[in-house]
Amino acid sequence: MNPLALLGNILVGNLAKSLTDNLFYKTNGPVRGSILYCDLAFGAAEHSGIYVGNNQVVHKNGQGAVELVSINQFKNTISAITIYISCNSNGEPIGDEHVANDAEMMIGTNSTYSLLSNNCHQFCSYCITGNFTSNTFSLRQLKKDAKLFLDTSQWRAWNLTKR
Numbered sequence: 354m355n356p357l358a359l360l361g362n363i364l365v366g367n368l369a370k371s372l373t374d375n376l377f378y379k380t381n382g383p384v385r386g387s388i389l390y391c392d393l394a395f396g397a398a399e400h401s402g403i404y405v406g407n408n409q410v411v412h413k414n415g416q417g418a419v420e421l422v423s424i425n426q427f428k429n430t431i432s433a434i435t436i437y438i439s440c441n442s443n444g445e446p447i448g449d450e451h452v453a454n455d456a457e458m459m460i461g462t463n464s465t466y467s468l469l470s471n472n473c474h475q476f477c478s479y480c481i482t483g484n485f486t487s488n489t490f491s492l493r494q495l496k497k498d499a500k501l502f503l504d505t506s507q508w509r510a511w512n513l514t515k516r
Contacts, residue, residue, distance in 0.1 A: 380509040383438045386448030388477055388499050390492055390508075391433035399492040401477045402427055403456035404438075404448065411456035413476040417466035419459040439505040447503055455480040 383389060383404040390401040402412030402422075410427040413419050428436055441447045459480075464471055469490055478489035481502045489495055499505035
């Protein structure tokens, strides 16, 4: 298959998943310490952060700075369609106060950003596991950490109309 056609199929599939999730697999909002992620470029990549309450997220930006941003800044900076929230087996948001506290303690720190070694997923993994040298650099690995440490079993779309 031609690479452009393959990319087109991936983008259409990811857009369809996002629309389906927004219609049928929603939750009203995260709790403090929830892990959030959203697709970039219609699913070609993802961005993650930690919800700390009051519609604010701590994340590592593309320049390597850990910053506190509003949920609108988190979503709009990367042109996300859907924000996904860590949830339990009943589809209810799940988080942890220690995760939120660790994220807040890192606000204002800065380090060299790398897609493969020092990114937003590694930052979130550190907040979950306490392991600053975590080898978690992909969303797939972050989801495994969330399952192991927070008992996350589902990822639901945030119903942003009900905030």
